[in-house]
Amino acid sequence: MPSLTVSKMASNMLQTIDYAARGLLDQRPAPLVPLEHWPAWSSDSDTDSTVMRHPIHIIKQMKDIITSDMPPGQLRNDALETIAILRQEMMEFTPRRAIILGMMHNLDHIPVIQPLHSELQHIMDAMYSRNTGRTERRRNHRMKGIINFSLNNKFAIWILTIIVSFAGLYSGLTMKQETIPNINVPFLNVTAIDPGAAPEGIVEDVTKPLEQTLRNVEGIKTLTSTSMENASSITLEFDYGTDLNNATAAVREALNEVQLPDGVQKPTISKFSINSFPVVSLSLSDKDGGDLEQLTRLVETDIQPALEDIDGVAQVQVSGQYVKEVQLKFDQKKMNELGLTEDTVNGIVQGSSVRVPLGLFELDKAQKAVVVDGNIIDLDDLKNLAIPVVPSGAGAGSGSATAPQGADAQAGGAAQGSAQISDQAAGQTAGGNASVGSNAAANAPGIPTVKLSEIAKIEVIGQAESISRTDGKESIGISIVKSNDANTVDVVKAVKDKAEELQTQFKNAELTVLLDQGKPIQDSVNTMLFKAMFGALFAILIILLFLRDIRSTIISIISIPLSLLIALTALNMMDITLNMMTLGAMTVAIGRVVDDSIVVIENIYRRLTLQGEKLKGSDLIREATREMFIPILSSTIVTIAVFLPLALVSGMVGELFMPFALTMVFALLASLIVAVTIVPMLAHTLFRKGLKNKKNHDEKPGKMAEGYKRLLNWTLSHKLVTVGVAVLLLVGSLFLYPFIGASFLPEQQDKYVTITYSPETGALREDVEKEALVAEKWLLTQPGLEKMQYSIGGSNPLSSMGGG
Numbered sequence: 001m002p003s004l005t006v007s008k009m010a011s012n013m014l015q016t017i018d019y020a021a022r023g024l025l026d027q028r029p030a031p032l033v034p035l036e037h038w039p040a041w042s043s044d045s046d047t048d049s050t051v052m053r054h055p056i057h058i059i060k061q062m063k064d065i066i067t068s069d070m071p072p073g074q075l076r077n078d079a080l081e082t083i084a085i086l087r088q089e090m091m092e093f094t095p096r097r098a099i100i101l102g103m104m105h106n107l108d109h110i111p112v113i114q115p116l117h118s119e120l121q122h123i124m125d126a127m128y129s130r131n132t133g134r135t136e137r138r139r140n141h142r143m144k145g146i147i148n149f150s151l152n153n154k155f156a157i158w159i160l161t162i163i164v165s166f167a168g169l170y171s172g173l174t175m176k177q178e179t180i181p182n183i184n185v186p187f188l189n190v191t192a193i194d195p196g197a198a199p200e201g202i203v204e205d206v207t208k209p210l211e212q213t214l215r216n217v218e219g220i221k222t223l224t225s226t227s228m229e230n231a232s233s234i235t236l237e238f239d240y241g242t243d244l245n246n247a248t249a250a251v252r253e254a255l256n257e258v259q260l261p262d263g264v265q266k267p268t269i270s271k272f273s274i275n276s277f278p279v280v281s282l283s284l285s286d287k288d289g290g291d292l293e294q295l296t297r298l299v300e301t302d303i304q305p306a307l308e309d310i311d312g313v314a315q316v317q318v319s320g321q322y323v324k325e326v327q328l329k330f331d332q333k334k335m336n337e338l339g340l341t342e343d344t345v346n347g348i349v350q351g352s353s354v355r356v357p358l359g360l361f362e363l364d365k366a367q368k369a370v371v372v373d374g375n376i377i378d379l380d381d382l383k384n385l386a387i388p389v390v391p392s393g394a395g396a397g398s399g400s401a402t403a404p405q406g407a408d409a410q411a412g413g414a415a416q417g418s419a420q421i422s423d424q425a426a427g428q429t430a431g432g433n434a435s436v437g438s439n440a441a442a443n444a445p446g447i448p449t450v451k452l453s454e455i456a457k458i459e460v461i462g463q464a465e466s467i468s469r470t471d472g473k474e475s476i477g478i479s480i481v482k483s484n485d486a487n488t489v490d491v492v493k494a495v496k497d498k499a500e501e502l503q504t505q506f507k508n509a510e511l512t513v514l515l516d517q518g519k520p521i522q523d524s525v526n527t528m529l530f531k532a533m534f535g536a537l538f539a540i541l542i543i544l545l546f547l548r549d550i551r552s553t554i555i556s557i558i559s560i561p562l563s564l565l566i567a568l569t570a571l572n573m574m575d576i577t578l579n580m581m582t583l584g585a586m587t588v589a590i591g592r593v594v595d596d597s598i599v600v601i602e603n604i605y606r607r608l609t610l611q612g613e614k615l616k617g618s619d620l621i622r623e624a625t626r627e628m629f630i631p632i633l634s635s636t637i638v639t640i641a642v643f644l645p646l647a648l649v650s651g652m653v654g655e656l657f658m659p660f661a662l663t664m665v666f667a668l669l670a671s672l673i674v675a676v677t678i679v680p681m682l683a684h685t686l687f688r689k690g691l692k693n694k695k696n697h698d699e700k701p702g703k704m705a706e707g708y709k710r711l712l713n714w715t716l717s718h719k720l721v722t723v724g725v726a727v728l729l730l731v732g733s734l735f736l737y738p739f740i741g742a743s744f745l746p747e748q749q750d751k752y753v754t755i756t757y758s759p760e761t762g763a764l765r766e767d768v769e770k771e772a773l774v775a776e777k778w779l780l781t782q783p784g785l786e787k788m789q790y791s792i793g794g795s796n797p798l799s800s801m802g803g804g
């Protein structure tokens with residue numbers, strides 16, 4: 001195309017666009033007037049309703065000029081596309097200043113109309129210097145006020161930045177650290193202890209009465225009961241959102257009305273909490289293979305009190321310790337002579353009003369609970385217990401004539417039995433009543449009696465209350481539960497330090513850490529910090545690659561630490577812990593919080609590089625920031641709208657994801673605040689003298705931009721193919737869903753496996769131990785096993801360290 005034609009076309013387009021811009025500023029229906037004859041504007045004028053008449057016709061004129069003067073090709077297509085966009089924006093009443101900016105951007109890479117830039121910039125400056133109407137002024141007044149404050153009060157902004165940084169660092173260092181959030185699940189647990197009672201007796205005497213009463217409590221969703229040796233446990237589930245304090249009061253009121261047998265301890269109510277599980281578990285064994293009695297004494301006198309004195313420790317649970325028990329070895333020949341059977345003696349022992357546990361007796365190769373009823377307070381009282389007898393000629397062996405009414409006769413041929421009593425009671429001297437039993441048969445005149453010690457050998461023996469073994473050696477298990485307001489990492493560290501101190505003090509003892517909940521939390525924190533540093537470094541490289549200016553890069557990346565520190569401060573004020581969900585949210589937020597700052601600093605940088613830019617200094621930065629406020633505000637609101645609903649989900653999932661959602665919201669809001677306050681201030685400080693050489697920044701688009709442009713043009717020309725590919729990708733991804741797998745919580749690096757073995761009711765302890773030893777022998781041969789501990793039985797029926 002000849003240069004004369006190009007020059008003429010450029011001149012025509014320049015004149016036409018000049019007319020179009022003037023038409024946007026002309027609020028009268030009269031013909032267009034030259035720029036120098038623009039009327040003085042009133043401060044209350046509003047041109048949006050009248051300015052559209054002439055520009056629509058002018059755009060049509062521009063289109064006709066381009067079509068007639070410019071030969072077919074990509075250049076003409078670009079110019080026509082620009083005019084179409086401009087016409088559409090005018091018809092949608094887009095603010096005039098945005099139209100001019102859009103024209104400059106869209107016409108930027110069309111060589112024949114490069115001269116238009118200076119004219120368009122002149123028009124834009126004229127528009128900025130005039131009042132654009134009351135509506136637009138009100139909309140931007142507050143935004144300009146915030147930007148002006150940051151530019152005019154740099155020292156105050158620096159002070160606020162330092163304060164926020166220190167507050168965030170302090171919050172991050174002092175926040176409680178947990179594996180997962182402390183979920184408030186609507187569960188209550190009711191526990192009733194009946195010492196010495198067998199599971200069958202617990203069901204009839206304790207569990208059923210409690211169930212009948214608790215079913216009348218309003219709001220209970222499900223009721224689940226477990227009857228075990230010595231105790232009954234009932235779990236109550238309520239709907240999410242239930243006030244557990246009110247529910248606890250209602251359950252307590254119902255329990256006050258239930259009638260339980262004498263000797264059953266008052267039921268207790270406890271709330272389910274993640275904090276009710278041990279945060280660290282220890283195993284104590286003797287290096288020289290010493291007896292369990294010495295280890296128990298060491299635990300009770302030194303180790304347990306030392307651990308209980310640690311700040312944040314709520315409870316120290318012990319299993320496998322040595323206890324003294326009473327063992328009965330019956331003289332079967334003597335009992336036959338007196339006409340007694342084991343079930344007869346058992347019925348008499350259980351026939352009084354005061355219940356004292358004796359433990360488990362072996363009857364017919366099965367264990368059953370026996371409870372001494374009467375004034376049995378020490379070993380001598382038990383020995384002097386009067387048992388009514390019937391001579392052998394009067395029906396020996398039946399036992400029915402002497403059993404008290406209502407006695408729980410149990411079949412069997414007992415050879416021995418054992419009962420747990422206190423060490424103090426077991427060691428007392430004789431002095432009890434010769435006839436202690438309160439049953440009428442034993443005290444009735446004329447009925448012969450025999451002392452229990454005359455038909456059974458009664459002696460105090462020692463054995464483990466429960467069995468605990470670690471790595472194939474006999475041991476005592478120690479579990480530490482932290483208080484609700486304690487930091488898991490701090491408590492675990494304090495316990496491990498104390499364990500090392502005790503290990504040094506007692507060299508023959510071996511204290512081993514079996515469970516450490518603090519390590520995965522600490523690992524998660526370290527992983528988050530590593531990923532944050534790696535992500536920040538990667539962001540720095542990308543930003544530097546595209547902006548190609550070190551000052552712009554520094555300003556952009558400063559939003560990453562500042563936004564996260566502000567979010568940490570907000571989380572600490574809301575008493576939200578540093579856990580897997582909050583750390584994950586911060587890792588995700590790293591890639592998003594920098595976006596707002598990049599958008600603002602890129603626009604400031606672009607304005608600084610324009611050769612025709614009339615604004616300078618704070619005016620340029622203020623205007624460039626104001627231009628980007630609405631886009632970054634819209635982007636932030638949309639992103640918040642994605643994450644915030646996670647905090648509104650009901651049930652356990654909502655409880656779990658609420659910290660994640662709040663962390664994202666706080667970080668995003670912080671990034672918005674940083675972008676419109678700190679970024680302009682830093683830009684004004686670092687770009688005070690502007691850019692020394694602007695001509696290097698007005699370059700032609702690179703290969704990446706040209707490649708993207710060709711791809712975009714192709715997709716716009718093949719809309720059906722583009723949409724079809726997108727739909728196929730979406731549908732294909734849905735087919736992959738079944739192969740991904742799902743879990744409530746992600747797997748952790750530290751692996752703990754719990755194996756539970758439930759023996760049959762009445763199984764002998766020795767038989768259970770044999771089965772456990774077989775399992776232990778096999779497990780110890782498995783590759784990769786570091787530590788193994790198992791327990792059988794225990795004084796605490798709800799102990800989380802139980803197992804088998």
